[in-house]
Amino acid sequence: MTDTKGKVVSVNGNLVSVRFDGNVSMNELCYVIVDGTKLKSEVIRIRGDIAQIQVYEMTGGIKCGDDVEFDGDMLSAQLGPGLLGQIYDGLQNPLPVLAEQAGWFLQRGVYAEGLDSEKKWEFTPTAKAGDTLRAGEYIGTVPEGPFTHKIFVPFYLLGTYKLKSIADKGEYTVNETVAVITDERGREINVSMSFKWPVKRAVNCYSERLAPVETMETKVRLIDSLFPVAKGGTYCIPGPFGAGKTVLQHTTSKYADVDIVIIAACGERAGEVVETLTEFPELTDPKTGRSLMERTIIICNTSSMPVASREASVYTSVTLAEYYRQMGLNVLLLADSTSRWAQALREMSGRLEEIPGEEAFPAYLESYIAAFYERAGYVRLPDGTTGSVTIGGTVSPAGGNFEEPVTQATLKVVGAFHGLSRERSDARKYPAIDPLISWSKYKCVIDPAKSAFFKSMIFHGSEIDSMMKVVGEEGTSLEDYIVYLKSEVLDSVYLQQNSFDPVESNCGTVRQRYVTDKLVYVLGSDYALDNKDDARDFFNRIRQRFIDWNYTEFESNAFKNAEGEIDALYNEGKGKTTREAELLLKGGE
Amino acid sequence: MSKVYNKIESVTGNVITVKAEGIRYNELAQINTRFGKSLAQVNKIDGDIVSLQVFAGGKGVSTGDEVRFLGHEMRVSFSDDLIGRIFNGSGEPRDKGPALSDNMQPIGGPSVNPTKRILANRMMRTNIPMIDMFNTLVVSQKLPIFSISGEPYNQLLARIALQAEADVIVLGGMGLKYDDFLYFKEELSNGGALSKTVMFIHTASDPTVECMMIPDMSLAVAEQFALQNKDVLVLLTDMTNFADAMKEIAITQEQVPSNRGYPGDLYSQLAARYEKAVDFNDSGSVTVLAVTTMPGDDVTHPVPDNTGYITEGQYYLKGGRIEPFGSLSRLKQNVNGKTRKDHRALMDSMIRMYSSYRETLEKKNMGFSMSRWDEKLLKYGKLFEDKLMDLSVNLTLEEALDLGWEILAECFEKDETGIKSDLTDEFWPK
Numbered sequence A: 001m002t003d004t005k006g007k008v009v010s011v012n013g014n015l016v017s018v019r020f021d022g023n024v025s026m027n028e029l030c031y032v033i034v035d036g037t038k039l040k041s042e043v044i045r046i047r048g049d050i051a052q053i054q055v056y057e058m059t060g061g062i063k064c065g066d067d068v069e070f071d072g073d074m075l076s077a078q079l080g081p082g083l084l085g086q087i088y089d090g091l092q093n094p095l096p097v098l099a100e101q102a103g104w105f106l107q108r109g110v111y112a113e114g115l116d117s118e119k120k121w122e123f124t125p126t127a128k129a130g131d132t133l134r135a136g137e138y139i140g141t142v143p144e145g146p147f148t149h150k151i152f153v154p155f156y157l158l159g160t161y162k163l164k165s166i167a168d169k170g171e172y173t174v175n176e177t178v179a180v181i182t183d184e185r186g187r188e189i190n191v192s193m194s195f196k197w198p199v200k201r202a203v204n205c206y207s208e209r210l211a212p213v214e215t216m217e218t219k220v221r222l223i224d225s226l227f228p229v230a231k232g233g234t235y236c237i238p239g240p241f242g243a244g245k246t247v248l249q250h251t252t253s254k255y256a257d258v259d260i261v262i263i264a265a266c267g268e269r270a271g272e273v274v275e276t277l278t279e280f281p282e283l284t285d286p287k288t289g290r291s292l293m294e295r296t297i298i299i300c301n302t303s304s305m306p307v308a309s310r311e312a313s314v315y316t317s318v319t320l321a322e323y324y325r326q327m328g329l330n331v332l333l334l335a336d337s338t339s340r341w342a343q344a345l346r347e348m349s350g351r352l353e354e355i356p357g358e359e360a361f362p363a364y365l366e367s368y369i370a371a372f373y374e375r376a377g378y379v380r381l382p383d384g385t386t387g388s389v390t391i392g393g394t395v396s397p398a399g400g401n402f403e404e405p406v407t408q409a410t411l412k413v414v415g416a417f418h419g420l421s422r423e424r425s426d427a428r429k430y431p432a433i434d435p436l437i438s439w440s441k442y443k444c445v446i447d448p449a450k451s452a453f454f455k456s457m458i459f460h461g462s463e464i465d466s467m468m469k470v471v472g473e474e475g476t477s478l479e480d481y482i483v484y485l486k487s488e489v490l491d492s493v494y495l496q497q498n499s500f501d502p503v504e505s506n507c508g509t510v511r512q513r514y515v516t517d518k519l520v521y522v523l524g525s526d527y528a529l530d531n532k533d534d535a536r537d538f539f540n541r542i543r544q545r546f547i548d549w550n551y552t553e554f555e556s557n558a559f560k561n562a563e564g565e566i567d568a569l570y571n572e573g574k575g576k577t578t579r580e581a582e583l584l585l586k587g588g589e
Numbered sequence B: 001m002s003k004v005y006n007k008i009e010s011v012t013g014n015v016i017t018v019k020a021e022g023i024r025y026n027e028l029a030q031i032n033t034r035f036g037k038s039l040a041q042v043n044k045i046d047g048d049i050v051s052l053q054v055f056a057g058g059k060g061v062s063t064g065d066e067v068r069f070l071g072h073e074m075r076v077s078f079s080d081d082l083i084g085r086i087f088n089g090s091g092e093p094r095d096k097g098p099a100l101s102d103n104m105q106p107i108g109g110p111s112v113n114p115t116k117r118i119l120a121n122r123m124m125r126t127n128i129p130m131i132d133m134f135n136t137l138v139v140s141q142k143l144p145i146f147s148i149s150g151e152p153y154n155q156l157l158a159r160i161a162l163q164a165e166a167d168v169i170v171l172g173g174m175g176l177k178y179d180d181f182l183y184f185k186e187e188l189s190n191g192g193a194l195s196k197t198v199m200f201i202h203t204a205s206d207p208t209v210e211c212m213m214i215p216d217m218s219l220a221v222a223e224q225f226a227l228q229n230k231d232v233l234v235l236l237t238d239m240t241n242f243a244d245a246m247k248e249i250a251i252t253q254e255q256v257p258s259n260r261g262y263p264g265d266l267y268s269q270l271a272a273r274y275e276k277a278v279d280f281n282d283s284g285s286v287t288v289l290a291v292t293t294m295p296g297d298d299v300t301h302p303v304p305d306n307t308g309y310i311t312e313g314q315y316y317l318k319g320g321r322i323e324p325f326g327s328l329s330r331l332k333q334n335v336n337g338k339t340r341k342d343h344r345a346l347m348d349s350m351i352r353m354y355s356s357y358r359e360t361l362e363k364k365n366m367g368f369s370m371s372r373w374d375e376k377l378l379k380y381g382k383l384f385e386d387k388l389m390d391l392s393v394n395l396t397l398e399e400a401l402d403l404g405w406e407i408l409a410e411c412f413e414k415d416e417t418g419i420k421s422d423l424t425d426e427f428w429p430k
Helices: A095-102 A221-226 A245-255 A270-282 A307-325 A338-351 A365-373 A405-413 A422-426 A448-471 A478-495 A509-523 A532-550 A557-572 A579-588 B129-134 B153-163 B178-190 B208-227 B239-252 B266-274 B302-310 B343-365 B372-389 B397-411 B421-427
Strands: A005-012 A015-021 A028-034 A037-047 A050-055 A067-074 A076-079 A120-125 A132-134 A138-144 A147-152 A160-166 A170-173 A177-182 A188-192 A195-198 A208-210 A234-238 A260-266 A296-301 A330-336 A377-380 A386-395 B008-012 B015-019 B028-033 B036-046 B049-054 B066-069 B075-077 B104-106 B142-147 B168-176 B197-203 B231-237 B257-259 B285-293 B313-318
Touching: A015 A028, A015 A067, A028 A050, A037 A067, A037 A307, A067 A195, A076 A307, A120 A177, A138 A160, A138 A177, A221 A448, A221 A478, A221 A509, A234 A245, A234 A405, A245 A260, A245 A270, A245 A330, A245 A386, A260 A270, A260 A307, A260 A338, A270 A296, A296 A307, A307 A330, A307 A338, A307 A365, A307 A386, A338 A365, A338 A386, A338 A405, A338 B266, A365 A386, A365 A405, A386 A405, A448 A478, A448 A509, A448 A579, A478 A509, A478 A532, A509 A532, A509 A557, A509 A579, A532 A557, B028 B049, B075 B208, B104 B208, B129 B343, B129 B372, B129 B397, B142 B153, B142 B302, B153 B168, B153 B178, B153 B231, B153 B285, B168 B178, B168 B208, B168 B239, B178 B197, B197 B208, B208 B231, B208 B239, B208 B266, B208 B285, B231 B239, B239 B257, B239 B266, B239 B285, B239 B302, B266 B285, B266 B302, B285 B302, B343 B372, B343 B397, B343 B421, B372 B397
Parallel strands: A234 A386, A260 A296, A260 A330, A330 A386, B142 B285, B142 B313, B168 B197, B168 B231, B231 B285
Antiparallel strands: A005 A015, A005 A067, A005 B036, A015 A050, A028 A037, A028 A067, A037 A050, A076 A195, A120 A138, A120 A170, A132 A160, A138 A147, A160 A177, A177 A188, A208 A377, A377 A386, B008 B015, B015 B049, B028 B036, B028 B066, B036 B049, B075 B104
């Protein structure tokens, strides 16, 4: 707390104006005291001796003249062992602890420490007295679930330090001093296993930022093969309601090939968080064989929770992601939905009476969105290892129209775009990512030439489809009709994927490459087909065989048998590979 | 000790301002006008200028009227005495019963801690086949009924109120036509459901501000019943009127509008209400069904659009029927695997067939000749619409499933249905 004191002079929704004496800094935390309850708030504008603050709680009951205390610090996240497996609200209050203290409801003014201060952790020192250290270098480790959690020199310390003393291997709580370091002037600083970092500032304790080159497998064929995401990259999923954004993120959070997943449920349904909470502890992480919950952090600020902390929640989550990245881990942050965050900005901007931009969003919307996604990245750390933060955000455009400001601002800064369409979701095609509008700048897991072959096949198929809607099946040539049928087969056996089946939903890279080759071979062939009925019948059978094949365990006997049936059907149709397909298949060897 | 002020500084629409000190945000006041007393709520404080929205509206408010601050926020009395009663948006009786004032509970309270919720997994039966069989309503679900003006949505709500398996029904009417209000009253008392119903009714001729209170009053009461281990069903009609009331107040107070004049916080405001739907871990539940009329049948209008992002699916009422295609209950798979083993397969098959029927109907209308298969589909579509889709059909889930099999058997052969053979062997009518 600082000596600065303030008094409330006006209240408008969750925007409160405060007359203060002394110094106040932008984005500083402060507390409005209402009948003895302290309501956490943040300074968002300073004019003369009036500070305007957004209150992270409901503001009912505040009156002019109420006291305001200033904290001196910006909104910070507490970083240290014990974050994994937690369920936090947007301000990093652990929800189970709040439930113990306040019961059914989220009582305002009830806060709890982000980390358990009682729990002891097994600390092993790695640095020794006399070592020279900088912020972001580590002095010891703690086992946390399946990971080795590194204990850092706090990120906010500038300059170089000498390690004066360090605790022996043993059990300590997160607040106990485990090391003493001295700065250049010889001043001593105690270091514990946890420290605070302001969430709105990016953690920059790395040696260099590298280009994201390694693909992050999601096990979703359509994504990995056609519109991939890189570790350290960014992507967005815009789509109208009911198109399956949340289901897609939910599947990704289960199967993505990363170390840690942070789920930021920002302004969405509480029921979906409950689903994750119920399901994840029961599932196992294929990488470590332990509960999926041990690699997951949930930050949940559901739609009915106060709007200002919705904005904080995305920053809190990305800060936790950056913290684990510093340990050389690959972290995936799934933000659902960034539109709700943008709406929170819009609400505050309206209350501040700023001049509105497009659709009343504030003019700084684009730069805020850009700055958020830029916190993703693939970096080289001080000890030479690498770590990454990948950010995937859903966007909920009003009316499903992608021309709106949030979608457009997001598209400018992300590396991949997975656009969901109403037509595909209405036709119960999952995932409803529309291959005709989506794109990615990252490297796919299959041969890029084959990926391009698939895309052009889908594109031609859809052209013929729209032509057929005008001239009818009769007016379409057999040749075109076959192209159309092939694109339909590709769509239903490769682009679509059943997310409820355990085998089908988890399609790894090796399998994707294998199936791709088969598909290039089968769809890149000409067949002896005399008329449209024969053609339709033949490709329906092909499709059925491939679907059956998809449901078999990779390289099992059933898998080989199902593949044999495809080959048999191929021979029955007197298939002959085209030159294009031959070249593609050769290039792939 | 309540503070009394005798000077109103300004009156704009339904909003007045008073010079006053020590007033709390959201506090209630009572204003005495020549037309009687009305409540008013503080919705902005700027120094000593306090803005209040007057529940009875600004019409006839004089600058010399008396404003008495009550020192508390909007509250609603909660006890079992509520059952069978009808109130307005200020919480005053609309029937001839006594006013209630014991055990006052705040409205619009904080949201439920997500860790205190449990996964929705119980079916709520309504005996309407298009709901029970095809888009099952689940306890604690929040679902809007998207509808065009003129559709029988209030009739549908009244039937659900009569038939749904709920311990308590809370009906919130916003901008109701007076005859619709009478209709609800009569239907519920004739059907014997009044004894488990509480009504908060705002009619179209009542002041706008009261309209905005209805959802909060209804949901606050529902929440209290749920904490007494009751399964509560909240029926709201019509949320578009609620949103329009918010728009009116926001514009009066010169807030920057975002989309088609609606305030920027429309999503948050709607979500704060819908998210009250909950299944408490070791207590009761709140389920919300809310009519949302779509101006011009436009689902991209801000109100249905924002609603769709909040709720867990929607019922789409069109042509006097619940459309099987636009409608979706996102939680149905949590329950329809446990009802009867033929439920899912029969549901999928009947919907697929019905969609083929629609295509055939289109072909027929364009003058194409009909094959034998087309004739079968046409027969099936007609039967399906008459026997299952019609809103007046009243069948338990099991009866509806049996009827479904009969309809299929009347039109098709077993292997034309695409249902697994072990199910057709067991359920196909002999």
